[in-house]
Amino acid sequence: MNSNLDHFIVGLKKQKEDALAYIIKMYLPLVKTITTKILFRLSPFDIEECINDVFLSVWKNAHQFQGDAADFKKWIGMIAKYKAIDRYRQYEKQREREHVDELLNHKTHTLLPEHSLLQQEEKTMLLFALSQLSEIDSEIFIMKYYLELSNSEIADYLNLSKAAVDNRLYRGKKVLAHNKRLKELMV
Numbered sequence: 001m002n003s004n005l006d007h008f009i010v011g012l013k014k015q016k017e018d019a020l021a022y023i024i025k026m027y028l029p030l031v032k033t034i035t036t037k038i039l040f041r042l043s044p045f046d047i048e049e050c051i052n053d054v055f056l057s058v059w060k061n062a063h064q065f066q067g068d069a070a071d072f073k074k075w076i077g078m079i080a081k082y083k084a085i086d087r088y089r090q091y092e093k094q095r096e097r098e099h100v101d102e103l104l105n106h107k108t109h110t111l112l113p114e115h116s117l118l119q120q121e122e123k124t125m126l127l128f129a130l131s132q133l134s135e136i137d138s139e140i141f142i143m144k145y146y147l148e149l150s151n152s153e154i155a156d157y158l159n160l161s162k163a164a165v166d167n168r169l170y171r172g173k174k175v176l177a178h179n180k181r182l183k184e185l186m187v
Contacts, residue, residue, distance in 0.1 A: 009072055012062040020059055023076070030073070031055070031080040038084035042091055050087045054080045093148065129176050137172045140165060 008026075011019030028051070035050045057079050065075055130138040136158070143149045143157070151169070155162045 009062075009065065009067075009069070012059070013065070015059075015062075020055070023058065024055055027073070027076050030077060034077060034080040035084040035087075038081070038088055039091075042087070046087065046091070050084050051080075053087075054083050057083065097147070133172050133175060137168050140168050141172055144169060 008019045008022045012023060031051055031054050032047075035047055035054070039047050039050060054076070058076055061079075065072065067075070130141055133141065140154055140158070143154045144151070149157070151165045152162050154160075155165045158165070
Protein backbone atom coordinates (compact mmCIF):
# COMPACT_ATOMS: atom_id res chain seq x y z
CA MET A 1 0.00 0.00 0.00
CA ASN A 2 1.34 3.40 -0.98
CA SER A 3 -0.01 5.76 1.66
CA ASN A 4 -0.96 9.27 0.73
CA LEU A 5 -3.19 11.93 2.19
CA ASP A 6 -6.35 10.39 0.71
CA HIS A 7 -6.12 6.96 2.27
CA PHE A 8 -3.57 6.88 5.09
CA ILE A 9 -6.35 6.81 7.69
CA VAL A 10 -7.87 3.68 6.14
CA GLY A 11 -4.43 2.07 6.02
CA LEU A 12 -3.78 2.99 9.63
CA LYS A 13 -7.07 1.44 10.72
CA LYS A 14 -6.03 -1.73 8.90
CA GLN A 15 -2.73 -1.62 10.85
CA LYS A 16 -0.60 -1.06 7.74
CA GLU A 17 2.93 -0.14 8.77
CA ASP A 18 3.56 2.15 5.81
CA ALA A 19 0.50 4.19 6.87
CA LEU A 20 2.08 4.60 10.29
CA ALA A 21 5.39 5.59 8.68
CA TYR A 22 3.50 8.17 6.60
CA ILE A 23 1.78 9.57 9.68
CA ILE A 24 5.07 9.81 11.54
CA LYS A 25 6.64 11.60 8.58
CA MET A 26 3.70 14.02 8.24
CA TYR A 27 2.91 14.73 11.89
CA LEU A 28 6.22 14.37 13.73
CA PRO A 29 6.90 18.13 13.64
CA LEU A 30 3.46 18.87 15.11
CA VAL A 31 3.75 16.20 17.82
CA LYS A 32 7.31 17.23 18.66
CA THR A 33 6.34 20.90 18.97
CA ILE A 34 3.41 20.16 21.28
CA THR A 35 5.31 17.77 23.53
CA THR A 36 8.41 19.98 23.70
CA LYS A 37 6.37 23.03 24.74
CA ILE A 38 4.78 21.10 27.59
CA LEU A 39 7.83 19.05 28.62
CA PHE A 40 10.54 21.69 28.20
CA ARG A 41 11.79 21.04 31.77
CA LEU A 42 12.28 17.33 31.15
CA SER A 43 15.19 15.61 29.48
CA PRO A 44 15.30 15.08 25.71
CA PHE A 45 14.96 11.35 26.43
CA ASP A 46 11.63 11.95 28.24
CA ILE A 47 10.37 14.11 25.37
CA GLU A 48 11.35 11.42 22.86
CA GLU A 49 9.60 8.75 24.95
CA CYS A 50 6.46 10.87 25.04
CA ILE A 51 6.53 11.30 21.26
CA ASN A 52 6.88 7.54 20.87
CA ASP A 53 3.93 7.07 23.25
CA VAL A 54 1.82 9.40 21.09
CA PHE A 55 2.45 7.41 17.93
CA LEU A 56 1.94 4.12 19.76
CA SER A 57 -1.39 5.41 21.06
CA VAL A 58 -2.39 6.51 17.55
CA TRP A 59 -1.47 3.05 16.24
CA LYS A 60 -3.43 1.24 18.95
CA ASN A 61 -6.49 3.50 18.82
CA ALA A 62 -6.73 4.19 15.08
CA HIS A 63 -9.95 2.16 14.90
CA GLN A 64 -11.62 4.75 17.14
CA PHE A 65 -10.85 7.70 14.84
CA GLN A 66 -13.70 9.08 12.77
CA GLY A 67 -13.13 11.87 10.26
CA ASP A 68 -10.90 13.18 7.52
CA ALA A 69 -7.29 14.39 7.36
CA ALA A 70 -8.11 17.76 8.98
CA ASP A 71 -9.84 15.99 11.85
CA PHE A 72 -6.89 13.61 12.14
CA LYS A 73 -4.50 16.52 12.65
CA LYS A 74 -6.67 17.78 15.53
CA TRP A 75 -6.95 14.25 16.94
CA ILE A 76 -3.22 13.54 16.94
CA GLY A 77 -2.60 17.03 18.36
CA MET A 78 -4.94 16.32 21.27
CA ILE A 79 -3.33 12.94 21.90
CA ALA A 80 0.09 14.62 21.96
CA LYS A 81 -1.15 17.31 24.34
CA TYR A 82 -2.70 14.88 26.82
CA LYS A 83 0.19 12.41 26.68
CA ALA A 84 2.62 15.26 27.39
CA ILE A 85 0.48 16.57 30.25
CA ASP A 86 0.29 13.06 31.73
CA ARG A 87 4.07 12.67 31.41
CA TYR A 88 4.60 16.06 33.09
CA ARG A 89 2.27 15.14 35.95
CA GLN A 90 4.12 11.85 36.44
CA TYR A 91 7.39 13.77 36.51
CA GLU A 92 6.06 16.21 39.11
CA LYS A 93 4.66 13.40 41.27
CA GLN A 94 8.00 11.59 41.09
CA ARG A 95 9.84 14.76 42.13
CA GLU A 96 7.41 15.27 44.99
CA ARG A 97 7.79 11.64 46.13
CA GLU A 98 11.57 11.94 46.02
CA HIS A 99 11.38 15.13 48.06
CA VAL A 100 9.11 13.48 50.63
CA ASP A 101 11.39 10.43 50.73
CA GLU A 102 14.38 12.69 51.35
CA LEU A 103 12.55 14.43 54.18
CA LEU A 104 11.48 11.10 55.64
CA ASN A 105 14.98 9.68 55.39
CA HIS A 106 16.40 12.75 57.08
CA LYS A 107 13.69 12.63 59.73
CA THR A 108 14.20 8.88 60.27
CA HIS A 109 17.92 9.36 60.84
CA THR A 110 17.26 11.98 63.50
CA LEU A 111 14.57 9.97 65.32
CA LEU A 112 15.15 8.23 68.58
CA PRO A 113 15.47 4.43 68.34
CA GLU A 114 11.99 3.83 69.79
CA HIS A 115 10.40 6.03 67.11
CA SER A 116 12.21 4.11 64.42
CA LEU A 117 10.96 0.86 65.96
CA LEU A 118 7.37 2.16 65.93
CA GLN A 119 7.68 3.13 62.29
CA GLN A 120 8.99 -0.33 61.45
CA GLU A 121 6.08 -1.91 63.33
CA GLU A 122 3.60 0.24 61.40
CA LYS A 123 5.19 -0.80 58.11
CA THR A 124 5.06 -4.45 59.13
CA MET A 125 1.42 -4.09 60.20
CA LEU A 126 0.54 -2.44 56.90
CA LEU A 127 2.32 -5.12 54.85
CA PHE A 128 0.61 -7.87 56.82
CA ALA A 129 -2.80 -6.24 56.33
CA LEU A 130 -2.19 -5.85 52.60
CA SER A 131 -1.21 -9.51 52.38
CA GLN A 132 -4.76 -10.33 53.50
CA LEU A 133 -6.06 -8.84 50.24
CA SER A 134 -5.86 -10.34 46.78
CA GLU A 135 -2.79 -9.47 44.73
CA ILE A 136 -4.61 -6.96 42.54
CA ASP A 137 -6.33 -5.34 45.52
CA SER A 138 -3.05 -4.89 47.40
CA GLU A 139 -1.52 -3.46 44.21
CA ILE A 140 -4.41 -0.98 43.97
CA PHE A 141 -3.93 0.04 47.63
CA ILE A 142 -0.21 0.61 47.11
CA MET A 143 -0.87 2.71 44.01
CA LYS A 144 -3.56 4.70 45.79
CA TYR A 145 -2.02 5.31 49.20
CA TYR A 146 1.72 5.12 48.59
CA LEU A 147 2.13 6.31 45.00
CA GLU A 148 -0.86 8.64 45.42
CA LEU A 149 -2.29 7.91 41.99
CA SER A 150 -5.88 8.81 41.24
CA ASN A 151 -8.45 6.08 40.77
CA SER A 152 -8.58 6.92 37.04
CA GLU A 153 -4.79 6.58 36.71
CA ILE A 154 -4.90 3.24 38.52
CA ALA A 155 -7.73 2.06 36.26
CA ASP A 156 -5.78 3.03 33.13
CA TYR A 157 -2.61 1.34 34.37
CA LEU A 158 -4.36 -1.91 35.31
CA ASN A 159 -6.80 -1.92 32.36
CA LEU A 160 -9.79 -1.79 34.69
CA SER A 161 -12.75 0.52 34.77
CA LYS A 162 -12.69 3.35 37.29
CA ALA A 163 -15.79 1.84 38.90
CA ALA A 164 -13.93 -1.46 39.38
CA VAL A 165 -11.07 0.36 41.13
CA ASP A 166 -13.54 2.29 43.30
CA ASN A 167 -15.31 -0.94 44.27
CA ARG A 168 -12.06 -2.77 45.04
CA LEU A 169 -10.90 0.10 47.26
CA TYR A 170 -14.24 0.19 49.05
CA ARG A 171 -14.30 -3.57 49.66
CA GLY A 172 -10.64 -3.60 50.66
CA LYS A 173 -11.23 -0.86 53.21
CA LYS A 174 -14.08 -2.89 54.67
CA VAL A 175 -11.78 -5.91 54.99
CA LEU A 176 -9.07 -3.82 56.62
CA ALA A 177 -11.47 -1.76 58.77
CA HIS A 178 -11.14 -4.08 61.76
CA ASN A 179 -7.68 -2.61 62.41
CA LYS A 180 -8.21 0.88 63.87
CA ARG A 181 -4.59 2.09 63.47
CA LEU A 182 -4.50 0.89 59.87
CA LYS A 183 -7.73 2.72 59.15
CA GLU A 184 -6.13 5.94 60.42
CA LEU A 185 -3.21 5.46 58.01
CA MET A 186 -5.56 5.22 55.00
CA VAL A 187 -7.39 8.49 55.67
